[in-house]
Amino acid sequence: MTDSTIRESAMSENVIAGDAISVRGVGKTYAASAGPVQALLPTDLEVRPGEFVVLLGPSGCGKTTLLRMLAGLISPTEGTIEIGGKPLFTGRDAKPARDALGSLGFVFQAPNLMPWRKVWRNIALPLEAKGIGRAERKRRAEELAGLVGLEDFLDHYPKQLSGGMQQRVAIARALIHRPSILLMDEPFGALDAMTRDSMNLLLQRLWQETGKTIVLVTHSISEAVFLADRVVLLSQRPGRVQDIVEVDFARPRDLSVAADARFGEMTGQLRKQLGGHA
Amino acid sequence: MVSATQAPARPESPSAPRAPRKESGPRWLLWVTTPLIFAAIIGLWKLYTVVSGVSELIMPPPEQVWTALIELLGDEMIYEATYITFYETIVGFGIAVVVGVALGIALGKMRSLERVLSPFLVATQVVPKVAIVPLLLLWFGFGLSSKIFMAAIISFFVMMQNTILGIRSIEAGHRDLMRVIQAPWWKRVISLDIPSSLPAVLTGIELGIVFAITGAIVGEYLGGDEGLGALATVMLAALRTDQLFAVVIIMTVLGFLLYAVVAGIRRFAIPWHESSGRATSL
Numbered sequence: 080m081t082d083s084t085i086r087e088s089a090m091s092e093n094v095i096a097g098d099a100i101s102v103r104g105v106g107k108t109y110a111a112s113a114g115p116v117q118a119l120l121p122t123d124l125e126v127r128p129g130e131f132v133v134l135l136g137p138s139g140c141g142k143t144t145l146l147r148m149l150a151g152l153i154s155p156t157e158g159t160i161e162i163g164g165k166p167l168f169t170g171r172d173a174k175p176a177r178d179a180l181g182s183l184g185f186v187f188q189a190p191n192l193m194p195w196r197k198v199w200r201n202i203a204l205p206l207e208a209k210g211i212g213r214a215e216r217k218r219r220a221e222e223l224a225g226l227v228g229l230e231d232f233l234d235h236y237p238k239q240l241s242g243g244m245q246q247r248v249a250i251a252r253a254l255i256h257r258p259s260i261l262l263m264d265e266p267f268g269a270l271d272a273m274t275r276d277s278m279n280l281l282l283q284r285l286w287q288e289t290g291k292t293i294v295l296v297t298h299s300i301s302e303a304v305f306l307a308d309r310v311v312l313l314s315q316r317p318g319r320v321q322d323i324v325e326v327d328f329a330r331p332r333d334l335s336v337a338a339d340a341r342f343g344e345m346t347g348q349l350r351k352q353l354g355g356h357a
Numbered sequence: 358m359v360s361a362t363q364a365p366a367r368p369e370s371p372s373a374p375r376a377p378r379k380e381s382g383p384r385w386l387l388w389v390t391t392p393l394i395f396a397a398i399i400g401l402w403k404l405y406t407v408v409s410g411v412s413e414l415i416m417p418p419p420e421q422v423w424t425a426l427i428e429l430l431g432d433e434m435i436y437e438a439t440y441i442t443f444y445e446t447i448v449g450f451g452i453a454v455v456v457g458v459a460l461g462i463a464l465g466k467m468r469s470l471e472r473v474l475s476p477f478l479v480a481t482q483v484v485p486k487v488a489i490v491p492l493l494l495l496w497f498g499f500g501l502s503s504k505i506f507m508a509a510i511i512s513f514f515v516m517m518q519n520t521i522l523g524i525r526s527i528e529a530g531h532r533d534l535m536r537v538i539q540a541p542w543w544k545r546v547i548s549l550d551i552p553s554s555l556p557a558v559l560t561g562i563e564l565g566i567v568f569a570i571t572g573a574i575v576g577e578y579l580g581g582d583e584g585l586g587a588l589a590t591v592m593l594a595a596l597r598t599d600q601l602f603a604v605v606i607i608m609t610v611l612g613f614l615l616y617a618v619v620a621g622i623r624r625f626a627i628p629w630h631e632s633s634g635r636a637t638s639l
Contacts, residue, residue, distance in 0.1 A: 152536060152537065177539060180537075181539070183537070185534075187530055187533065187534070189530050191533070193531065193549075193552070194629050194630070195627070195630075204538060205538040207540075208535075208538045208541070208544050236629055256538075
């Protein structure tokens with residue numbers, strides 16, 4: 080099998096039409112000793128199937144809170160979230176529904192790789208949790224490693240990889256169970272500028288090839304404009320949606336889009352709206 | 358500027374190992390320094406006995422201890438005594454591993470339980486254990502049980518503490534990951550809790566084996582007529598200081614061997630961990 084056929088078969092198996100996300104009146108209030116703290120005011124957001132939405136804002140604006148609620152890691156104090164038309168939180172104890180969670184992949188700020196597992200076993204971890212056999216796990220891990228350009232590093236340990244490569248492993252792991260939606264929490268925040276650029280290009284390619292819905296959190300204005308179909312601008316204390324900006328640069332975008340006058344205009348406008356926060 | 362269109366993603370070149378392990382000298386270093394330092398100690402010892410003219414009842418010269426050691430090794434009773442001490446240490450240590458690690462997991466997982474129990478657990482440690490040996494003799498008799506109990510009680514605490522530390526140190530990001538992938542509870546235990554806390558648990562076990570052999574020997578010193586500790590008191594009563602030294606040497610070798618086995622297990626079990634490649638220094 081040649082490299083390109085591996086990639087093609089990997090692609091065809093991983094192309095899953097993205098699901099829609101519907102956020103209605105979702106808010107989060109934390110109880111604190113000094114009285115309740117509103118992390119996020121009731122928020123409405125409709126993410127279309129296959130759309131790339133970026134949540135942009137300064138720290139403390141509730142963007143990570145919103146994303147973690149979408150992932151079922153924390154429950155909202157009000158409002159409803161639907162994933163592909165199905166409610167995410169059901170029942171009285173507000174436990175996240177298993178099937179809705181199954182269509183989500185999550186990439187954390189840190190790679191969160193397990194240092195005692197080789198790369199391929201890190202990538203395959205979500206399949207282990209589903210009880211899928213070893214041969215199948217290994218095959219799928221190889222596919223996904225190919226998709227993120229790590230096919231030569233399957234038997235390495237995480238500490239042998241650079242930061243960017245570790246985050247690629249994390250992306251492969253988030254995609255291995257073929258989720259329709261990918262949630263990303265400042266995935267490239269810890270990387271240097273050059274690695275970050277190449278990761279942005281990789282992510283755009285993955286998104287175009289697989290057709291998933293992506294919701295990505297960042298505090299980088301240029302990253303937001305480069306990647307997004309729509310930028311959701313959040314402001315802080317209490318967190319709320321301040322504005323939603325459509326970004327209509329042609330796809331695929333390359334790094335030279337940053338030299339475009341309209342790119343500068345858009346980032347300048349967003350920076351002004353953030354009031355110098357970001 | 359790079360065109361993004363179809364540029365296949367290439368990984369950045371793998372970085373050199375993150376923090377290069379601090380150079381601790383060439384491999385053969387220990388093979389040279391250990392005999393040299395050992396010889397120097399023996400030399401100083403010999404020098405002292407000659408120059409000071411100290412009585413050989415107080416400080417026998419090295420060659421006399423050597424002769425006594427050879428003599429002792431020709432006697433069957435030394436093997437019996439060594440076996441007894443070994444047995445007490447291993448059984449006491451085994452009990453302590455099970456109790457210490459199990460308690461450590463329970464307390465590590467349940468903070469409120471730890472708060473409730475910690476005054477009592479600390480109390481078991483601040484009581485001078487040597488002082489309760491008479492009580493142990495009263496309860497468990499002069500046989501092996503009292504020494505096994507001593508070895509266990511003196512070594513379980515450090516293993517429990519390290520297990521608590523290991524469980525508490527599991528990264529929040531790893532826990533979130535297990536939730537996001539909807540891992541069932543047993544999968545979390547097998548794939549996260551155990552491997553993640555293993556380095557700390559094994560460090561506790563490594564320290565525990567040293568405490569266990571100390572506990573067994575202290576128990577033997579203070580009561581009963583079996584084991585290396587009891588043999589040492591017999592030698593002292595007979596004023597055979599040279600043989601007393603020889604017994605201490607045998608105790609040291611036994612302790613070394615037990616420690617080496619446990620430290621070896623540690624390195625074998627967690628080859629991925631930063632610490633492998635060097636044993637914890639005591």
